Amino acid sequence: MADVVDGGVSAPAPRVQMRGIHKVYPDGTAALRGVDFRLHPGEIVGLLGENGAGKSTLMKILSGLLRPTRGEVLVEGHPARFRNPSDALRCGIGMVHQVFTLVPPFTALQNVLLGQEGAGLLRALPEASARARVQALLDELGLDVPLDVPVESLPVGVQQRVEICKTLYRGTSVLILDEPTSALTPGEADELFRFLRRLRDRGVGVVLITHKLREVLEVTDRVVVLRQGMVVGELSTGSATAENLAELMVGQVTGLRVRRTPRAPGQPVLSVRGLWVRDDQGRLAVRDLSFDVREGEIFGVAGVEGNGQSELVQALTGLRRFEAGEVRLEGQAVPTLEPLALYRRGLAHVPEDKARFGLALGFDLVENSILGRQRENQFLRGLGRLNRPAIVRYARELVERFHVVAPDLATPVRNLSGGNQQRLLVGREVSKQPKLVVAMHPTRGLDVASTVYIRELLVQLRDVGKAVLLVSADLDEVLELSDRVAVMYGGQFLAVGPSDHFRRETVGLLMGGVVPTGDADQPRAPSPR
Amino acid sequence: MRTSRALRPLAESLATVALGLVAGAVLIWAFGHPPGAAYRALVLGAFGTWEDLLETLAFATPLMLTALTFAVGVRGGLFNIGAEGQMYLGAVGATFVAGMVPMPAWVHLAAATLAGMAAGAVWALIPAALKAWRGAHEVISTIMCNWIALHLSMYLAINLLAEPGRAERTVPALPTARYPVLSEDSTLTAVVFVAVGFALLVYAYLWGTRAGYELRLAGENPDAARYAGVRPQRVVVLTFVIGGLAAGLAGASQVIGRPPAWSLYATLGNVTTLGFDGIGVALVGRNHPIGGILGAVLFGALAQGGRLMEYEVGVLSELVRALNGIIVFAMAVPELWSLIRRRFLRP
Numbered sequence: 001m002a003d004v005v006d007g008g009v010s011a012p013a014p015r016v017q018m019r020g021i022h023k024v025y026p027d028g029t030a031a032l033r034g035v036d037f038r039l040h041p042g043e044i045v046g047l048l049g050e051n052g053a054g055k056s057t058l059m060k061i062l063s064g065l066l067r068p069t070r071g072e073v074l075v076e077g078h079p080a081r082f083r084n085p086s087d088a089l090r091c092g093i094g095m096v097h098q099v100f101t102l103v104p105p106f107t108a109l110q111n112v113l114l115g116q117e118g119a120g121l122l123r124a125l126p127e128a129s130a131r132a133r134v135q136a137l138l139d140e141l142g143l144d145v146p147l148d149v150p151v152e153s154l155p156v157g158v159q160q161r162v163e164i165c166k167t168l169y170r171g172t173s174v175l176i177l178d179e180p181t182s183a184l185t186p187g188e189a190d191e192l193f194r195f196l197r198r199l200r201d202r203g204v205g206v207v208l209i210t211h212k213l214r215e216v217l218e219v220t221d222r223v224v225v226l227r228q229g230m231v232v233g234e235l236s237t238g239s240a241t242a243e244n245l246a247e248l249m250v251g252q253v254t255g256l257r258v259r260r261t262p263r264a265p266g267q268p269v270l271s272v273r274g275l276w277v278r279d280d281q282g283r284l285a286v287r288d289l290s291f292d293v294r295e296g297e298i299f300g301v302a303g304v305e306g307n308g309q310s311e312l313v314q315a316l317t318g319l320r321r322f323e324a325g326e327v328r329l330e331g332q333a334v335p336t337l338e339p340l341a342l343y344r345r346g347l348a349h350v351p352e353d354k355a356r357f358g359l360a361l362g363f364d365l366v367e368n369s370i371l372g373r374q375r376e377n378q379f380l381r382g383l384g385r386l387n388r389p390a391i392v393r394y395a396r397e398l399v400e401r402f403h404v405v406a407p408d409l410a411t412p413v414r415n416l417s418g419g420n421q422q423r424l425l426v427g428r429e430v431s432k433q434p435k436l437v438v439a440m441h442p443t444r445g446l447d448v449a450s451t452v453y454i455r456e457l458l459v460q461l462r463d464v465g466k467a468v469l470l471v472s473a474d475l476d477e478v479l480e481l482s483d484r485v486a487v488m489y490g491g492q493f494l495a496v497g498p499s500d501h502f503r504r505e506t507v508g509l510l511m512g513g514v515v516p517t518g519d520a521d522q523p524r525a526p527s528p529r
Numbered sequence: 530m531r532t533s534r535a536l537r538p539l540a541e542s543l544a545t546v547a548l549g550l551v552a553g554a555v556l557i558w559a560f561g562h563p564p565g566a567a568y569r570a571l572v573l574g575a576f577g578t579w580e581d582l583l584e585t586l587a588f589a590t591p592l593m594l595t596a597l598t599f600a601v602g603v604r605g606g607l608f609n610i611g612a613e614g615q616m617y618l619g620a621v622g623a624t625f626v627a628g629m630v631p632m633p634a635w636v637h638l639a640a641a642t643l644a645g646m647a648a649g650a651v652w653a654l655i656p657a658a659l660k661a662w663r664g665a666h667e668v669i670s671t672i673m674c675n676w677i678a679l680h681l682s683m684y685l686a687i688n689l690l691a692e693p694g695r696a697e698r699t700v701p702a703l704p705t706a707r708y709p710v711l712s713e714d715s716t717l718t719a720v721v722f723v724a725v726g727f728a729l730l731v732y733a734y735l736w737g738t739r740a741g742y743e744l745r746l747a748g749e750n751p752d753a754a755r756y757a758g759v760r761p762q763r764v765v766v767l768t769f770v771i772g773g774l775a776a777g778l779a780g781a782s783q784v785i786g787r788p789p790a791w792s793l794y795a796t797l798g799n800v801t802t803l804g805f806d807g808i809g810v811a812l813v814g815r816n817h818p819i820g821g822i823l824g825a826v827l828f829g830a831l832a833q834g835g836r837l838m839e840y841e842v843g844v845l846s847e848l849v850r851a852l853n854g855i856i857v858f859a860m861a862v863p864e865l866w867s868l869i870r871r872r873f874l875r876p
Contacts, residue, residue, distance in 0.1 A: 362749045
């Protein structure tokens with residue numbers, strides 16, 4: 001606790017400073033490209049950016065969870081090298097992650113004490129002696145946490161308080177919060193903000209990772225905007241507006257243009273009416289969505305991740321039950337949780353996480369080429385045996401037609417680059433002769449050549465009359481490829497309209513949950529049909 | 530390219546076996562015996578004569594089957610350590626048909642074999658159902674089923690299958706239900722062909738059929754399996770049933786395919802630990818049916834050769850069991866090494 005008090009006096013050197021931070025992941029993705037960051041005692045800094053901008057990576061480096069490829073971290077002006085989060089904690093830096101690290105059946109007190117000095121493998125937690133200190137800390141911070149109830153029975157907002165208390169109990173004076181409000185109700189979020197202000201007044205430095213413009217404007221003192229691994233703006237919150245933050249966050253249109261000729265769409269292939277879907281925690285993630293995707297059009301859904309896109313796509317592709325509503329494929333209602341039935345009726349699905357859903361990384365190219373198609377007669381012989389020659393022939397065809405670079409067909413897909421994995425997956429799905437293609441983040445993390453290739457492929461599919469539903473957190477991708485665009489926020493479409501009616505800044509605002517006002521030519525109200 | 534990739538697990542397994550033998554040598558030396566002489570006796574005892582080799586294979590026969598149980602489980606994404614109990618029930622089922630239900634010669638043999646396999650599979654259905662429909666973790670349920678199977682089998686052996694006047698064992702298999710002995714000087718019977726054949730069949734099933742593909746897919750990546758329309762419950766049941774068939778056959782092989790007892794001991798003494806040993810064999814065999822056969826021969830050789838090692842050099846036969854353990858431990862060395870590197874050796 002001493003640190004918290006000491007930090008109250010404004011110090012000359014920043015509490016922590018990061019200089020020239022680069023981070024290249026083992027798969028070659030450059031997540032951070034020379035980022036400078038500093039935090040003073042007694043301020044709240046908002047770290048703003050789209051998905052993949054590098055916010056979490058930067059803060060994981062500061063909290064010792066990741067190591068920078070290059071660059072240095074200074075604590076109180078002195079260089080520090082963190083081998084693990086414990087090292088960072090010893091320097092007073094603690095991070096509260098989106099996914100909590102609490103032990104559900106343990107009480108709040110036990111969770112706070114777990115892993116502390118004095119608790120050992122063979123020693124009991126010093127509950128009795130520490131209780132007074134934990135309670136004193138809670139009182140001091142004005143946090144209301146029942147100490148003797150198993151945390152699993154506490155609401156998420158209170159669990160978060162336990163998590164924060166756990167960090168502060170270790171003398172943390174730099175508190176990093178990763179998207180803290182994503183699981184909270186608006187009331188809980190307001191309470192969190194009040195608490196963060198109190199912490200600031202006590203001299204704690206707070207970093208708030210978020211993509212929500214409203215939160216940044218409401219609670220922070222300073223904003224740092226990241227895009228594509230670089231700081232693109234740093235301003236005091238007083239001089240920031242939602243508009244300029246949105247513009248900084250989404251940036252200018254980049255190169256990769258794909259030619260898309262005008263084309264009149266045909267009949268609806270996919271019709272969604274009044275769809276409600278719950279997420280894994282049972283919260284309503286998709287709220288009363290209605291839309292059509294027609295022959296020969298790309299319908300793009302933009303939005304920051306975690307606004308219900310995953311649940312929407314999973315519901316449409318037979319991977320998730322829907323709560324209410326109706327989904328029709330070519331006029332016929334689709335069954336839930338029957339992906340094979342959907343494939344038979346013309347669905348191709350490029351899933352959001354290829355390594356998780358679309359490929360079996362330990363299997364070779366041959367076996368991956370029939371994933372999801374393993375029951376088609378062309379790949380089978382009598383007695384349910386696989387027709388190996390036919391499958392090998394087909395795999396070879398995919399590799400040649402979609403330019404998959406691989407040493408040979410028996411290579412485990414794990415050993416291919418992300419771009420080649422995605423070419424194999426997209427090739428497999430496209431060669432099903434589908435009527436509807438649902439693609440989520442189809443070019444995420446890919447090299448430029450593969451990105452352009454896959455985008456062109458999606459446009460070609462549209463040109464030959466397929467219906468394409470494109471869901472992506474990459475705003476450029478959605479605006480460039482789509483005929484019609486919807487912006488998803490909080491499980492709903494905040495706006496739907498032809499893509500050339502949207503300006504980037506408007507979409508940026510919408511993605512941050514701000515509906516622009518007084519802009520007459522913008523599609524405003526949800527107009528689903 | 531392809532062959533080198535396929536042979537890599539084999540090379541790794543051989544390296545860990547070598548590592549285990551070196552560590553075992555240290556252990557033998559620590560107990561005051563000359564490791565060189567001990568290992569010479571071990572190898573001679575296991576492979577020195579034709580009969581020794583056959584005896585090694587006799588030890589290997591049940592192990593390749595219980596290894597198969599574990600290996601199929603891993604391929605299907607399950608940690609099935611229930612081979613032990615499934616094997617007991619397999620032995621009971623085979624004993625019942627072989628000893629108490631007279632039939633014509635070859636039919637009887639086939640019926641007794643199938644009864645053993647079926648009993649193992651039925652016993653495996655309990656954890657399968659608990660997992661598939663109630664989500665109970667298979668490690669817990671198979672351990673509990675092993676204990677229940679132990680006492681149930683002893684009860685059945687003593688009360689239902691007992692031979693009057695012979696309290697220590699069950700009725701022996703009738704001569705019509707015994708696998709032919711391959712050589713008078715060993716206990717190896719033709720059941721070894723059934724065991725190898727079953728392992729090869731499972732191999733062909735897993736890698737050559739649509740259902741086998743889906744089973745392995747569910748084990749490799751459950752989310753991708755869902756995407757491919759594979760029903761998880763079905764895979765769980767299928768995986769357990771195949772494993773139960775293998776374990777049941779292992780149990781049967783010790784009753785109707787292993788002289789001189791041709792029966793189940795009332796203490797289950799002639800089958801206990803074969804199921805657990807199979808886990809180690811499967812690990813050494815990289816959870817592959819063929820690898821399991823090779824691993825079983827290795828462990829069979831240790832069991833058989835260990836006798837001569839004890840007789841000639843005086844190394845306690847318990848040390849051979851320790852050697853088994855050390856080899857299984859050595860399998861973890863590559864992973865352990867990378868763990869140490871991650872944890873302690875980074876800047």
